[in-house]
Amino acid sequence: MTLMQIALKNIRRRISKMTFILLGLVIGISTIVSVYSILEIMKTDMTKHVSEYGANTVLTADTGEIAFTYGGINIPEVLYDVKKMTMEDISVIDQLPLRSMIRVISPKIFGVLQIKEQNVIVSGSDLKSDFALKPWFKLKNDSDITNNSEIAPTESTEDGEYVEAPKLDLTRMELTSLPIFGSNILLGAVIAQNLDLNTGDSLELNGQVFSVVGILQENATQEDYQILMDIAAAQDLLGRPGEVNVIELGLDYSLGSEDILLAQIKTALPEVKITNLRKASLGQDEMLSNLTRFGVSVSILILLIGMLVVALTMSAAVRERTREIGIFRAIGFRKSHIVKIILIEGFFISVIGGIIGYITGMAVTIIAVPLLVDNSLTVQWHPWLLLAAIALSVIIGALASLYPANLATKLDPVIALRFI
Amino acid sequence: MPKPLIIIDNIKKTYKSNGEDVNVLKGISLNICKGESVAIMGQSGSGKSTLLSILGGLNPPTTGRIIIDDIDLYNLSQEKRSDFRREYLGFVFQQFQLIPYLTALENVMLPLTTTNYSAKIKLEKAEKVLEQVGLIEARHRLPNQLAGGEQERVAIARAIVNEPPLILADEPTGSLDTKTGNSIMDLFQELNESGLTILMVTHNPRNTSYMKQTVTMKDGLLRLENEDFLPNEPDIKAMYGGIV
Numbered sequence: 001m002t003l004m005q006i007a008l009k010n011i012r013r014r015i016s017k018m019t020f021i022l023l024g025l026v027i028g029i030s031t032i033v034s035v036y037s038i039l040e041i042m043k044t045d046m047t048k049h050v051s052e053y054g055a056n057t058v059l060t061a062d063t064g065e066i067a068f069t070y071g072g073i074n075i076p077e078v079l080y081d082v083k084k085m086t087m088e089d090i091s092v093i094d095q096l097p098l099r100s101m102i103r104v105i106s107p108k109i110f111g112v113l114q115i116k117e118q119n120v121i122v123s124g125s126d127l128k129s130d131f132a133l134k135p136w137f138k139l140k141n142d143s144d145i146t147n148n149s150e151i152a153p154t155e156s157t158e159d160g161e162y163v164e165a166p167k168l169d170l171t172r173m174e175l176t177s178l179p180i181f182g183s184n185i186l187l188g189a190v191i192a193q194n195l196d197l198n199t200g201d202s203l204e205l206n207g208q209v210f211s212v213v214g215i216l217q218e219n220a221t222q223e224d225y226q227i228l229m230d231i232a233a234a235q236d237l238l239g240r241p242g243e244v245n246v247i248e249l250g251l252d253y254s255l256g257s258e259d260i261l262l263a264q265i266k267t268a269l270p271e272v273k274i275t276n277l278r279k280a281s282l283g284q285d286e287m288l289s290n291l292t293r294f295g296v297s298v299s300i301l302i303l304l305i306g307m308l309v310v311a312l313t314m315s316a317a318v319r320e321r322t323r324e325i326g327i328f329r330a331i332g333f334r335k336s337h338i339v340k341i342i343l344i345e346g347f348f349i350s351v352i353g354g355i356i357g358y359i360t361g362m363a364v365t366i367i368a369v370p371l372l373v374d375n376s377l378t379v380q381w382h383p384w385l386l387l388a389a390i391a392l393s394v395i396i397g398a399l400a401s402l403y404p405a406n407l408a409t410k411l412d413p414v415i416a417l418r419f420i
Numbered sequence: 421m422p423k424p425l426i427i428i429d430n431i432k433k434t435y436k437s438n439g440e441d442v443n444v445l446k447g448i449s450l451n452i453c454k455g456e457s458v459a460i461m462g463q464s465g466s467g468k469s470t471l472l473s474i475l476g477g478l479n480p481p482t483t484g485r486i487i488i489d490d491i492d493l494y495n496l497s498q499e500k501r502s503d504f505r506r507e508y509l510g511f512v513f514q515q516f517q518l519i520p521y522l523t524a525l526e527n528v529m530l531p532l533t534t535t536n537y538s539a540k541i542k543l544e545k546a547e548k549v550l551e552q553v554g555l556i557e558a559r560h561r562l563p564n565q566l567a568g569g570e571q572e573r574v575a576i577a578r579a580i581v582n583e584p585p586l587i588l589a590d591e592p593t594g595s596l597d598t599k600t601g602n603s604i605m606d607l608f609q610e611l612n613e614s615g616l617t618i619l620m621v622t623h624n625p626r627n628t629s630y631m632k633q634t635v636t637m638k639d640g641l642l643r644l645e646n647e648d649f650l651p652n653e654p655d656i657k658a659m660y661g662g663i664v
Contacts, residue, residue, distance in 0.1 A: 003533060009522060010521060327517050330476065330511045331530055331531045332507070333502060333533070333534060335498065336499070414473045
C-alpha cells in the first residue's frame with residue numbers, strides 16, 4: 001500500500017465527483033486548445049491566401065468610379081475614364097532605378113469567351129513567370145487523366161514546326177518545362193471538367209485551334225475556372241494586342257526600400273493603381289493578433305472558472321473525507337502525507353483532464369475549421385500541443401489542489417474522529 | 421516497582437464553549453506499567469475519550485504531561501508526534517473506522533504505508549496479523565462485505581500491525597452484539613497476554629472483566645473501581661497493581 005495507491009483508489013471510489021472535477025479541467029483545456037488551433041489554422045489560411053498571390057504588389061489600371069443615386073436607389077461603381085495598361089508599361093518598370101528589387105514581373109490579360117454556351121475566362125500571361133510566383137501550381141496526376149496521357153503532336157508558333165510535347169508528368173519541375181506558348185494551353189481543373197477536356201485534346205476558340213498540354217490540379221482558386229495561355233496568344237485571341245489588365249510584381253524587400261520603389265512606380269506610371277498585398281496582409285495580421293488576444297483572454301477566463309470548479313469540488317471532497325483524514329492522522333500519517341495524497345489525486349485528474357481536453361479541443365477544431373476557413377486545410381495533431389495541454393492542466397490542477405490540500409492539513413483529527 | 425510505560429502527569433483540559441471555560445479534565449495522574457490492561461469507565465461526557473485522545477497525541481492538554489516510554493509526547497513537533505503514533509500506538513476506534521474503499525488487507529497495511537518496509541514485508545506483516553485475528557480468508561473483502569465483528573477484527577489487526585507497545589481502544593464493542601463483543605474482548609485479552617499494553621475506554625461493565633484494572637472517570641477526575649476518589653496528587657497516590 002502506497003500513498004499513490006490510496007489516491008488512485010479514492011479517485012475510483014468517488015468517480016462522479018472526480019468526473020465533475022475532470023469536466024472543469026476539460027472545458028478549460030479544450031477551450032484553450034481549440035482557440036489556439038483555430039487561430040493557427042486561420043493564420044495558415046491567411047498566409048496561404050497571401051502567398052497564392054505570390055506577387056506581393058499588383059498594378060492595375062486606375063479608373064474613376066462614381067456612385068449614382070436614383071431616388072434612394074444606389075448604382076455603385078459606375079466606371080468612367082477607364083484607362084488601359086500596355087506591354088510598354090513593363091518596359092517602363094524595367095527601367096526603374098530600383099528595378100533590382102523586383103524579382104518577377106508578370107503581366108496578365110483577361111477576357112471572356114463563350115464555348116458551348118458557357119462563359120469561360122481566358123488568362124494570358126508569361127506563364128513561366130506566373131508559375132514562379134505560384135509554387136502550388138501542379139499538373140493533374142496521370143491517373144486523374146481519363147485518356148490521352150500522351151500529348152498529340154502540336155504546332156509550335158515559334159518555328160512553325162511540329163514538335164512532340166513531352167508526356168505529362170506530375171512534378172512541378174516538368175510543369176515549368178511544358179511548351180506553353182503559341183496554341184498550347186493549360187486548363188484549370190473545373191473548366192476542364194466542365195468542357196470535358198483532357199490532356200492532348202484540342203479546343204477551338206474564336207476559330208483558332210488550341211491544344212491542351214496540361215490540366216492543373218484543383219487549387220480552390222480562380223485559376224480552376226480559367227484557360228491559361230501565353231500572353232501574346234491571348235492578346236491575339238482577344239483582339240487586344242499589347243494590352244495588359246494586371247501586372248503582378250514579386251518584390252524582394254531585402255534589396256531596397258519598398259516605399260521608394262512604389263513611389264518610383266507611381267511617378268513613372270501615374271495612371272496605375274498600386275495595391276500592396278503585403279501591407280494588406282499585415283493589416284489582416286493585426287486583426288488576427290487582436291483576435292488571438294481576445295481568444296486567449298476568453299480561454300484564461302474559462303480556465304480560471306475551471307480552476308475554481310476544481311478547487312471547490314476538491315475542497316468539498318476533502319470535507320467529506322474529514323473522518324478518513326482523521327483516521328490517517330491517528331494511525332501515523334504526517335500532514336505532508338495527507339497533502340501528497342490530495343496532490344496525487346489532483347495530478348492524476350489533471351493529466352487525464354489534459355489528455356481529454358486536448359482531444360476535445362481538437363475535435364472542436366475539426367468541426368469548426370470548415371465553417372471558418374478553407375476546407376482544404378487539414379487540422380494538425382501536434383504532440384507538443386498535447387504535452388502543453390497536459391502541462392497546463394497539471395499546473396491548473398496543482399494550483400486548484402493547494403487550497404483543499406491545505407484545508408485537509410487543518411482538519412482536527414480529534415474532531416474528525418469524534419473523540420469528544 | 422516496575423518502571424511505568426505511561427505516565428499521565430496532572431493532565432487538565434479546558435475548552436471554550438459559548439465563551440465560557442469548560443473543564444473537561446481537572447487534573448488526571450496515572451502511571452501504567454508495560455503489559456497492563458486498563459479499562460476506563462465512565463458516562464458520556466465524563467472526559468474519558470478526551471483523555472484517550474490526549475494519550476494518543478492527537479489533542480494537546482491545557483496543562484500536564486504525557487510521557488510514554490520516556491518520551492514527553494507534547495514536547496514533540498506535530499510531525500514527530502505523527503511518527504510516534506505510528507511506532508508506539510495502535511488505535512482501535514469506535515465503529516471500526518475502516519477506510520471503505522480499501523480491502524481488509526489494505527486497511528491493515530495502512531499504518532505501514534509511510535514506513536520504509538518493502539512491499540513484500542508490508543504484505544507479510546499484514547497477512548500475519550490478519551491470520552492472528554482469524555481473517556486471512558477475508559483479506560480481499562471490502563469493509564462493507566464484512567460483518568461487524570469481522571470489521572472490528574480488521575481494526576484490531578490494523579492497530580497491531582506495526583507491533584506497537586500500546587493499544588488505545590475507544591468503545592471497541594460499542595457497535596457489536598454481546599457474543600461478538602465477547603469474542604473481541606477475548607482477542608484483546610490474548611493480545612494483552614502476548615505482552616501488549618492495552619488502555620480501553622468503555623462504558624460496558626462486562627468488558628472490565630477482561631481487563632486487569634479498571635478506573636472510572638467522573639466529572640473530569642479519575643476514580644479507581646470501588647473507590648470514591650483517586651487522588652491525583654503524586655505524593656498521596658496509592659499503588660493498585662500496575663496502577664499507581
